[in-house]
Amino acid sequence: MGGLDLTFLNWDIISKFVVKGFIFSVQLTVIATLGGILLGTVLALMRLSGKKFLEIPATFYVNGMRSVPLVMVILWFFLLVPAGFYNYLPNGANNRAEYSAIITFIAFEAAYFSEIMRAGIQSIPRGQVYAGQAMGMTYAQNMKLVVLPQAFRNMLPVLLTQTIILFQDTSLVYAIGAYDLLKGFVTAGKLYGRPEEAYLLAAVVYFAVCYGLSYMVKRLQAKIAIIR
Numbered sequence: 001m002g003g004l005d006l007t008f009l010n011w012d013i014i015s016k017f018v019v020k021g022f023i024f025s026v027q028l029t030v031i032a033t034l035g036g037i038l039l040g041t042v043l044a045l046m047r048l049s050g051k052k053f054l055e056i057p058a059t060f061y062v063n064g065m066r067s068v069p070l071v072m073v074i075l076w077f078f079l080l081v082p083a084g085f086y087n088y089l090p091n092g093a094n095n096r097a098e099y100s101a102i103i104t105f106i107a108f109e110a111a112y113f114s115e116i117m118r119a120g121i122q123s124i125p126r127g128q129v130y131a132g133q134a135m136g137m138t139y140a141q142n143m144k145l146v147v148l149p150q151a152f153r154n155m156l157p158v159l160l161t162q163t164i165i166l167f168q169d170t171s172l173v174y175a176i177g178a179y180d181l182l183k184g185f186v187t188a189g190k191l192y193g194r195p196e197e198a199y200l201l202a203a204v205v206y207f208a209v210c211y212g213l214s215y216m217v218k219r220l221q222a223k224i225a226i227i228r
Contacts, residue, residue, distance in 0.1 A: 123151065124147050
């Protein structure tokens with residue numbers, strides 16, 4: 001520990017190596033969160049539909065994804081999907097790893113967001129659902145106007161907590177060569193002969209970001225509790 005030199009990481013190195021990776025990690029987190037919530041909501045509604053032809057495949061998908069490590073899903077998709085698939089995406093040949101990470105994260109996180117959405121929907125009193133039905137609302141109208149707005153408010157702290165976990169998991173894309181925050185630190189550490197310092201500083205950045213977001217979630221949760 002006495003040989004560590006944490007001062008090697010100056011702004012020039014940060015702007016050259018780390019900023020690019022940080023931007024991609026944030027982009028991946030935001031895109032995967034939005035896509036995961038959207039797909040997860042569809043999966044949750046399928047599981048709550050009461051129709052076997054919708055419920056069974058959605059249940060199989062959710063339980064299957066939740067039973068496999070994320071890094072394995074990332075590697076499977078990256079290695080098994082033909083390279084020609086990426087030619088249909090903008091600049092796909094040069095960003096194969098990044099596109100693989102985005103698609104994989106959306107598909108994987110949707111399973112977790114689905115369970116959060118399902119729990120949130122089930123937390124709404126059935127009386128409100130029956131009231132909407134008594135007013136002549138269809139199932140879709142009831143969900144859109146009555147159930148989902150309240151469910152999202154109830155689930156917001158949990159959704160944000162899952163997003164924080166998602167940000168931490170973005171470091172796994174380093175396994176397929178995507179240029180994320182961790183790879184930015186590691187690249188700088190290798191070039192300047194300071195790999196230990198690079199990993200340590202990367203951990204500090206991840207901790208600072210996640211701790212700050214966790215504090216904001218706690219504050220938000222307290223405000224939502226007061227509103228209730």
